[in-house]
Amino acid sequence: MESTTRDFRENAFEARRDPQLQDALKRLGHGFPLKRRQAAARLPEFERLRDQAREIKDHVLENLDFYLERFEERVTEQGGQVHWATDAEAARQTILEICRKAGAKTVTKSKSMIGEEIAINDFLEDHDVEPIETDLGEYIIQLRHEPPSHIIAPAIHLSMGQVEETFREKHKDLPADRLLDDPEKLLTEARTQLREKFIAADVGLTGANMLIAETGSNVLVTNEGNADLTYSLPRVHIVIASLEKIVPTLEDATAILRVLARSATGQEMSVYTTFCTGPRREGDLDGPDEYHVVLLDNGRSELLGSEFQEMLRCIRCGACLNHCPVYGTVGGHAYGWVYSGPMGAVLIPGLIGIDEAGHLPNASTLCGRCESVCPMRIPLPRMLRAWRARQFERQGTGTAGRWALKAWAFLARRPWAYRRLMGWGVALMGAMGRGRGRFRRLPLASGWTNTRDLAAPEGDTFIQQWHKGPRGDASGERLRRRG
Amino acid sequence: MNAPPEKPLETTAAGRPCVGLFVTCLVDLMRPGVGFAAAELLARAGCDIAVPESQTCCGQPAYNSGDMADTLAIAKATIEAFEGFDYVVAPSGSCAGMLKVHYPEMFKDDAEWGPRAEVFAAKVFELLSFLADVVPLGPADVSWPGKASYHDSCAGLRELGVKAEPRRLLAGVDGLEIVEGEEAERCCGFGGLFCIKYEDISTGMVDVKVDDLVETGAEMVLGGDLGCLMNIAGRLQRRGIAIEARHAAEVLAGMDDLPPIGEPGGDPAPDPARRE
Amino acid sequence: MTARDQILGRLKRGLGRDRRPTDSAEARLAARSAGIIPERGADKSAEEKFSQFAEEAGKVDATLQRIASLTELPAAVADYLAGHNLPKTVRVAPSLENAPWETQPMLERAVGIAVGADTVGLSRAFAGVAETGTLVFLSGPDNPTTVNFLPPTHIAVLRADDLAGSYEQVWARIRAEGGENGGKTQLPRAVNWVTGPSRTADIEQTLLLGAHGPQRLHIVVVDDDT
Secondary structure (H helix, E strand, C coil): CCHHHHHHHHHHHHHHHHHHHHHHHHHHHHHHHHHHHHHHHHCCHHHHHHHHHHHHHHHHHHCCCHHHHHHHHHHHHHCCCCECCCCHHHHHHHHHHHHHHHCEEEECCCCCCHHHHCCCCHHHCCCCCCCEECCCHHHHHHHHHCCCCCCCCCCCCCHHHHHHHHHHHHHCCCCCCCCCCCCCHHHHHHHHHHHHHHHHHCCECCCCEEEEEECCCCEEEEECCCCHHHHHHHEEEEEEEEHHHEEECCCHHHHHHHHHHHHCCCCCCCCEEEHHHHHHCCCCCCCCEEEEEEEEEHHHHCCCCCCCHHHCCCCCCEEEECCCCCHHHHCCHHCCCCCCCHHHHHHHHHHEEEECCHHHHHHCCCCEEEEEEECCCCCCHHHHHHHHHHHHHHHCCCCHHHHHHHHHHHHCCCHHHHHHHHHHHHHHHHHHHHCEECCCCCCCCCHHHHHCCEECCCCCHHHHCCCCCCCCHHHHHHHHHCC | CCCCCCCCHHHHHHHHEEEEEECCHHHHHHHHHHHHHHHHHHHHHCCECCCCCCCCCCCCHHHCCCCHHHHHHHHHHHHHHCCCCCCCCCCCCHHHHHHHHHHHHHCCCCCCCCHHHHHHHHHHEEHHHHHHHHHHCCCCEEEEEEEEEEEEEEEHHCCCCCHHHHHHHCCCCEEEEECCCCCCCCCCCCCCCCCHCCCCHHHHHHHHHHHHHHHHCCEEEECHHHHHHHHHHHHHHCCCCEEEEEHHHHCCCCCCCCCCCCCCCCCCCCCCCCCC | CHHHHHHHHHHHHHCCHHHHCCCCHHHHHHHHCCCCCCCCCCCCCHHHHHHHHHHHHHCCCCCCCCEEEEHHHHHHEEEEEEHHHCCCEEEEEECCCCCCHHHHHHEEEECCCCCCCEEEEEEEEEEEEEECCCEEECCCCECHHHHHHCCCEEEEEEEEEHECCHHHHHHHHHHHHHCCECCCCCCCCEEEECCCCCCCCCCCCCCEECCCCCCCCEEEEEEECC
């Protein structure tokens, strides 16, 4: 997918002025956090389960090679095939090759962020294979040629009216005068449209929330059941997954599943959690004849061993997005690429480079709410700072800002000069602002005063006043004055 | 150009804790009244207070901009200036968090400064939690009738766990009613340089806080961080909403002659010793 | 150099694999220890498990009934269809082929995999998990996966004795019954955990049942399935 992360500021500006989006974000920002809180309250072991999940993933990352090899062995033993792809292009070619060999005309897809990352849909279309998104949200945005705006609820930015408009435009074979005035009718229409496609598809392409080394399985997590129709009806099942998705055992997968849905939507468990292993067995009446797993690197092996390694613990629950005040203000499209929210701000620079994605780690107050809700306890603010440090080294922060910062740091390390200069500065500002107590406009601070008044300083600094005369006297004077 | 290193104040009476007040650059420069309120409260709580003159800034602007070299230098200077005290208290969750949580983190691989930072960090406290948990402030004859809502600043809340303490202290103020906003814990959009670099997003964020405050029916918003309070006050004023903003320390110290943030009110410190 | 070599090579170098044998990972993988099992998943008496299961299943909009034996199943199915105004035809998984269907002559049934026209699917759950009201289905010649997903109504039969407290108990049973092949866990093609009927909130965050999977999930718990 092409990135527009460089335009983050402009994207964010527009997003703030989109009333439809702002309504959707408000709902999301209240609903999901509330549900997560309630789910956590219902499970006394929740905090310990988060710690356990972190431990499992840390262990995996320390032994990623081993678990990937074991996974491959088990898949192959059971008649499946593992393909290794170093980057997006390799993954695309591999998938296309499998589709070609299968004579595939249509491919149903369940939601896959990796699929977005490698832009598989456009690629397949360019090569005369029709990809069909089956997750309702993904289906809607596919019709609209839009990217997802949330990692688990891709169409969250759309209103019912927009969905209706799209269905009327794209489902041309249906009577124009039909009613589509409630979500139920829209769902029924989508369901009917997609049912035939599920049944007719030659290939089913899914992502994987996890891969399990013990059994050579992939785990699929949905509420709709679309993934299950995607892998069980066609002749070929292709799984596309990045390297770090692997976990050792069924018990480990279970441990992580206990914190996944609760963190994402506040459900105890998603409606459908499926463990797929290999092609159909002898005697099975349904199921695919072929099972392929495409393991994608695309930058993960570089993140391993770096200060961003902990980002590889992410299980794509979306909790950080739901709780982030920045995401809640601008939505997912502003981030300009596949991922968004705090996890996007950390991961995107790791995948497409800090120069391209420079805004993202900076567009944060480091409030820490994300880390406080991450089921895998990923230290997101620390990594956002780490990206800022990398940028600083590369001098990517922009000259004006950097100059001001350097000046401040210079003074902060020289108390005598600091006291002098700051003393003059606030005395001046204090004098200017004394009448109104605040500034409506202040050159050099227009970033603030464009939308906020700026309180005027009192005029003397605290330390000046405190140290007036014999040590402690000025303070006593002031305290006494107040009776 | 540095002043000579501070010597810690000697305890004037046995058992009185010796507190180094880390006043914070914002309080020092923009609203010294908060510093005096902090000093008064600490005195009331039975502490001896000193204000090392060599303090400047905790280093957050550099730290949050990725300038590690300057951050480490500032951190070392701060530790040196304050490590002689029994306690180091700051009227700011974000500065206290910087000193208490981030200083040890940044020196963890340093054989000399690592242990020094740990010892130092153990003494650091945010003002309100210090007064609630460490040196009990005790009841005071302070009255401040009105309805106030409390803003939990992010670092104070999430790095230091400050939540109940300010409310407990404020409950002792006669006539003061605290009304909780739904968004009490939501980031106000200050974030240091963030509010300037991403001013439009920051404005969107502070508007959520402002709308929430209006919902509560509060006449005043209180908090423990001046940066947040100036940000919220600035937006309230620009939107023409008559809700005052103050640091909680001012209310606890009964400092009603200090005008609210951003309001004029004559000379707040008519100190004869003051330099013109 | 293949992509596989490149990727694994990079990983091994980065992880210092030449200095760090894989023994502890091997041991961990072989041990397959269960981690923390929450209190709500703890094993309990059969009656307690049933109550918990029924309550949790209800919370996720499944319906549930209990019958004494499989002889009552055809009547239960017929009643359910009548009660929901559904056509009297059922896609039956082979595992339930031998229930006494002749007692319900008005009920049309077809045995085998599901097809697009099917309105109701009837299949057998391998286990239930009281912890969250979850059903566990294993694919196989007796239980085609599509029966669980394609028809808009799904009726699932569960033996009361197959009700477990936690997921871990079910994995242990699956390993035991799967016939471990030299210590290696054998899973069927698909293991489905089903917790309620299909749902989506993708349109203006309005919760709707029946996205692509079944709109209705009815669970029939059987005390005795001989």
